[in-house]
Amino acid sequence: MPFLKRLQRWLLYTGGALLLLFVAAFCFLYYLRVQALPASAISQTSQMLDTQGHVIDTFHAGENRQSVPLKEISPYLLEATLAIEDQRFYDHLGFDLKGMARAAFVNVEHLSRKQGASTLTQQLARNLYLSHERTWSRKLKEAMYTIQLEMHYSKDEILALYLNEIYYGHGAYGAEAASEMYYGKHASELTLAESAMLAGIPKGPKYYSPYMDMKNAKDRQRTILQTMADQGIIQQTDAEAAGSELLKFIPLGTSKASGSAPYFRDYVRYIAVDKLGIDERTLSEGGVRIFTTLDPSAQRAAEEAVANGIPEDSQQQAALVSVDPRTGYIxxxxxxxxxxxxxxxxxxxxxxxxxxxxxxxxxxxxxxxxxxxxxxxxxxxxxxxxxxxxxxxxxxxxxxxxxxxxxxxxxxxxxxxxxxxxxxxxxxxxxxxxxxxxxxxxxxxxxxxxxxxxxxxxxxxxxxxxxxxxxxxxxxxxxxxxxxxxxxxxxxxxxxxxxxxxxxxxxxxxxxxxxxxxxxxxxxxxxxxxxxxxxxxxxxxxxxxxxxxxxxxxxxxxxxxxxxxxxxxxxxxxxxxxxxxxxxxxxxxxxxLSAIPPKIFPLPDGVVSVYIDPGSGKLAGKTCQNRRLETFVSGTQPTEVCGVHGDSPASPDGNADAKSEQTRAWWKSLKRWWSN
Structure with a gap:
């Protein structure tokens, strides 16, 4: 039975080959699992914040990049990004085989590269660790890093990495930086319409940035909204309403962090680098956050007071600095x-x-x-x-x-x-x-x-x-x-x-x-x-x-x-x-101080107030017509009565009169307020 023998031999060889292939695949996957991913060279934008947590400045070496947790990114942006970039993200293991087959069919049909099939994980692997050259070695590395990313991180972690790294044009990397740049708000505050517009930009920032071509940007926004509706993520009526919404973009270079307290910002950077030893590269690329003492309300008041205090056409200069005496905070x-x-x-x-x-x-x-x-x-x-x-x-x-x-x-x-x-x-x-x-x-x-x-x-x-x-x-x-x-x-x-x-x-x-x-x-x-x-x-x-x-x-x-x-x-x-x-x-x-009730200066121990005769500097008598209540450190007040009227001193209790002096000062301030 030569045929049966040949069949047995073929099955044996094939089984052995498959077993060897399985063992090799297992070893290769285990190798990838225990291998550490290479360190990414992605820089992060550093921030300077005021006392209310508002960003007053950013530091970056040509890249504006701000990382935030996934929970601080609008769900609309998550859904819009997945709808247009990777609909099966939570179902595949890094490679969308169904999507690859569909893209291959379309490309063969049109005899050109009409569709791509890169998943978010593949894009992330490419952006984090590789150049964008089209070589077989680069593609092989991309596949390896894609597998490793899926092994080392959860899907939510991969999505967070992607949304914090992707380029949205005009130097902005990541959803937070892009949201601040385009809309002047945090990524967590994005609406459906704003999210759909933003999600369309990474495909080609030069073509889909609303600053570069509003028509292209609007067309892509509506495509994304329709895709979300087709997938049942949003209602058709919501898609149409968002597509018709007139969005407000802030001019480039005028985000919240672009113009506030410039002299203070320069001073803080000087302190951080020259006094505290923070490395310039760390400041520019390390994603550090500098929490400052600046009070935004006080700063606005200072800038307005200086601007209104000198005629616009004058060359006269001014300086103002204000400190909280209780803390030393500028x-x-x-x-x-x-x-x-x-x-x-x-x-x-x-x-x-x-x-x-x-x-x-x-x-x-x-x-x-x-x-x-x-x-x-x-x-x-x-x-x-x-x-x-x-x-x-x-x-x-x-x-x-x-x-x-x-x-x-x-x-x-x-x-x-x-x-x-x-x-x-x-x-x-x-x-x-x-x-x-x-x-x-x-x-x-x-x-x-x-x-x-x-x-x-x-x-x-x-x-x-x-x-x-x-x-x-x-x-x-x-x-x-x-x-x-x-x-x-x-x-x-x-x-x-x-x-x-x-x-x-x-x-x-x-x-x-x-x-x-x-x-x-x-x-x-x-x-x-x-x-x-x-x-x-x-x-x-x-x-x-x-x-x-x-x-x-x-x-x-x-x-x-x-x-x-x-x-x-x-x-x-x-x-x-x-x-x-x-x-x-x-x-x-x-x-x-408009939001703070008026306060008197605290009266410490060791202070007395007595009525004095301004002419002689001695204690005033009770019948003295020009007496003045004066404050002294206890023990330095005059003890001799002026003697002009030959009566007793008008201040038997210096401590009580000290409190009376405070009350007088308080009512004097209140009277100023009432008269205006």
């Missing part, structure tokens, strides 16, 4: 009037004389050293001062040569910004001690121990001034200015977390007494009195004016803000130009 920053034409950040320019806005640092030193009290008096009159052991003289003058011609106390001197009083004060306390205080408050700019230091003749930056005044607002405790809260890598692991340093510069009582004195700057007759009606809450501060610079540095319990106006080339200011800092400060402060 809430708003405007480094100039037009970032597009000039990126120089004047907030950090140590080239501007602060003028009289420096005086509170002098007075804080004098109060803390016990050299002066709020009722210490000097004569407001032209004076020649000698120093350096009598070898040198200094002859300051008041603004517009206006003098009281009599003795004034510290409150009067601060309110009217009397220069003679300030120089007398620095001569009494010593300029070296004033410099020491400035250093403790965070001012690092060079200074010399000379009498003119009292008048702010040595340049400082707005950032230094805001930080120094924030210490007063925080009861004498200085919080290190902070712009970055933390930095996370693409996996959410923390690379850096801020731990702002804090230290007590002066006790709370001295800080409070100076704050009380500085509130007079906004009273009638004070140098900022003209803007007091704009601020409906307790506020303290100090103006400063030189020939080329004008300042207002001030604070509430929640915000310490420095405003500077001037010219980059030290051009002299007109009287009108010099008066622009105060309205900018007032407009910003009230707008930034």
């Amino acid at each position: 809430k708003a920053m405007v480094g100039g009037r037009n970032y597009k034409t000039n990126q120089y950040n004047r907030v950090f320019a140590k080239t501007r004389q602060p003028g009289s806005s420096f005086k509170p640092i002098l007075y804080l030193t004098a109060l803390q050293q016990g050299v002066l009290t709020p009722v210490s008096k000097f004569k407001s009159a032209p004076t020649i001062f000698t120093y350096d052991e009598g070898r040198k003289t200094y002859s300051p003058s008041n603004y517009n040569s206006k003098y009281v011609g009599d003795f004034i106390d510290m409150r009067q001197a601060i309110a009217s910004s009397d220069n003679i009083y300030a120089v007398n004060s620095i001569m009494a306390v010593g300029p070296d001690k004033v410099i020491d205080m400035a250093r403790k408050l965070g001012i690092e700019s060079p200074m010399k121990p000379v009498p003119s230091l009292a008048l702010g003749t040595f340049p400082v930056s707005p950032m230094e001034m805001a930080s120094a005044f924030s210490t007063l607002a925080n009861g004498g405790v200085r919080m290190e200015p902070t712009a970055i809260l933390r930095i996370e890598d693409s996996k959410g692991e923390v690379l850096y977390e801020a731990k702002p340093a804090s230290h007590t510069v002066v006790d709370a009582a001295h800080a409070y007494v100076l704050t009380s004195l500085m509130e007079s700057v906004f009273d009638t007759g004070g140098t900022a009195g003209r803007v007091s009606a704009m601020i409906k809450r307790p506020v303290a501060g100090k103006t400063g004016t030189t020939a080329t610079d004008a300042w207002l540095v001030g604070y509430t319990p929640e915000l310490a803000t420095a405003v500077w106006v001037g010219y980059d080339k030290d051009r002299k200011l007109s009287q009108t130009e010099a008066r622009r800092a105060a309205p900018i400060f007032a407009s910003y402060t009230e707008a930034a």
Whole structure:
């Protein structure tokens, strides 16, 4: 039976060959299973976020790529993508054999490549690990990587990788980046119509981008919607309604992250790279997220205050920086009037004389050293001062040569910004001690121990001034200015977390007494009195004016803000130009705090308020007509009654009167609000 023998031999050989083939296939698949996939070279866009989680900037090396979990992508986009790209995605094992057969039939029928049959997994393998050259070796590698992807990841994980990697045109990779670029919203917020439009773009961004060819983009959107309806994913009426919907696209380059707080963004990047050591490549390609202290509402208020505070056709410049004194967090920053034409950040320019806005640092030193009290008096009159052991003289003058011609106390001197009083004060306390205080408050700019230091003749930056005044607002405790809260890598692991340093510069009582004195700057007759009606809450501060610079540095319990106006080339200011800092400060402060109820400055222990006779600086009698309630550090208040009327003091209980003084300040602010 030769035939049967041949048949048996053939079956034996065939069975053996099939067994060997099965074993080889099993070994090959096992090899692929244990082999690690190659590392992909896909970069991810890094983001900078404000305190509300809004993206204010992105960093990328030519690619805008933002990865999000699958649950943060609209289900409409998932369904539209699968409908047009891979309908059997959840049924096949990486290769759609039915789809390949159908595509081959169509291509043979038309004698050309009319249809492709690449699954999402195949496209992902190609995009992650391979070039797009058409060679047999590349196709073989693509098949191997496709199998490995299906072995290593679930279907949802593959779909998430695909939607975070696919190119949507104009530098945007991934659904989140594309959604932000085209619609200015998160991928989770996409509608059916928006999703169908977006799903059609990867097929050919040059042809189907609505920015490039709206007709092609609209035709493909409707094709996808009809396909979804044919598959029963959506109703026909929904497909027609979405196809007829007029979509709103935002202009290229004007997404949410394109124009907000540019000077602050530059500063944060500088801190991240130069101070914290974040590698430039990691920042550009590593998908890191930088969480900042920027308050979007305060930033808008700052930008609007600066824009409205100076005429549009003026060449005058401005800077504003605002800090939360309780934390040191930088809430708003405007480094100039037009970032597009000039990126120089004047907030950090140590080239501007602060003028009289420096005086509170002098007075804080004098109060803390016990050299002066709020009722210490000097004569407001032209004076020649000698120093350096009598070898040198200094002859300051008041603004517009206006003098009281009599003795004034510290409150009067601060309110009217009397220069003679300030120089007398620095001569009494010593300029070296004033410099020491400035250093403790965070001012690092060079200074010399000379009498003119009292008048702010040595340049400082707005950032230094805001930080120094924030210490007063925080009861004498200085919080290190902070712009970055933390930095996370693409996996959410923390690379850096801020731990702002804090230290007590002066006790709370001295800080409070100076704050009380500085509130007079906004009273009638004070140098900022003209803007007091704009601020409906307790506020303290100090103006400063030189020939080329004008300042207002001030604070509430929640915000310490420095405003500077001037010219980059030290051009002299007109009287009108010099008066622009105060309205900018007032407009910003009230707008930034519009949602926050007014608060009084907290009254610390160790503070008393007594009625004094302004003329003598002594305790006022009960019948004194011109008495004034004044605040002191406990133990420094006057004890002698003026004696003019021969009666008892009007202030038997200093602690009670201190609370009365707070109530008076509160009602004064409320009255300003009511009158407007």
